[in-house]
Amino acid sequence: MLWFKCDEIIPGVAIAVGFIAICLGGFFLSYEYDPIVNVEILCSMAEEGENQRDIFRQAGKTAVILGHTGETGRVLVKLLAQEKLFKKVTLIGRREIPLDKEVVGPEFEQKVVDFEKLDDYEEDFKGHDVGFWCLGTTKAKSGEEGFKRVDYDYVLKTAELAKSGGMKHLQFMSTHSADHTSSLLYTRTKGQVEEALKVMHFERLSILRPAVLMVDRQESRKMEAFARFVLTPVSKLFPTAITVPIEYVATAMINIAVSTTDKNCETFENKEIHVLSGKSPICQKKEKTKTK
Ligand SMILES: NC(=O)c1ccc[n+]([C@@H]2O[C@H](COP(=O)([O-])OP(=O)(O)OC[C@H]3O[C@@H](n4cnc5c(N)ncnc54)[C@H](OP(=O)(O)O)[C@@H]3O)[C@@H](O)[C@H]2O)c1
Incomplete structure (x- = not known):
């Protein structure tokens, strides 16, 4: 009797699964093949990033990273230590x-601050040319109020202090669909932080909107780990649709820092971060079609 019922159900289930798979495939495809309007500019920023490094080094600039103990921050520290920019x-x-002294040179200095008393640490925010803001928590970890405190209050207060301290270029790690x-x-x-940062009028504000960060996270976050598990095959089939490897984000940040622009405010979506990292085949494909 039970076998008979299963037999009846299986075709229906198979059709439903097939239907869901087609819908999801269509959804990911639409993201994957969504054209990038300014792809030439982004490719040249990624390439310029490679060529500009020596000029940039000679300028003797200073940087500050917020959230250096987090996943993105740690990759950024490693890359900056290698590149000595x-x-x-x-x-x-x-x-x-x-900090691994074998990797990280004497130009790196850690400062510990009490984020509830940021005004007391004004000095630490003075004299930085470029800022990489990778601070953040989650509602699951800190609750709604805690999340707002970190992701809104701390981010904006530190940006304000750095701006008053002379910082010219801020790079803020926002998120896909920020609104x-x-x-x-x-x-x-x-989205609210993005808006508030825009009216601070930095000489240059770069907003990065990555989708799901592909990273083997040190800290255990069950939901995120599950999402990554599900999204790993998606990221292989549709690499730029809704995921981005964390190294791409950090490399894109560095390429943005060394590149030049006349824009005061620029926003980079997930796919654009792939291009800016210089690791995506998109620019090579463009180059090939140009030379044909
Ligand atoms: N995860 C994703 O898929 C994803 C996607 C898009 C955008 N983003 C955004 O990208 C940014 C970086 O992400 P991530 O995954 O690299 O972050 P992460 O690994 O969670 O690191 C967050 C950083 O913020 C610091 N932080 C957290 N709570 C704090 C508090 N109460 N006081 C002071 N510092 C605090 C952490 O310090 P401790 O090490 O001391 O905790 C750490 O340095 C975040 O803003 C995140 O919202 C993430």
């Missing part, structure tokens, strides 16, 4: 972590 890199966080009118706390908060 800045004369000095200040790492501001709520705790000190051991200050969103009904979702996460995307709304990131």
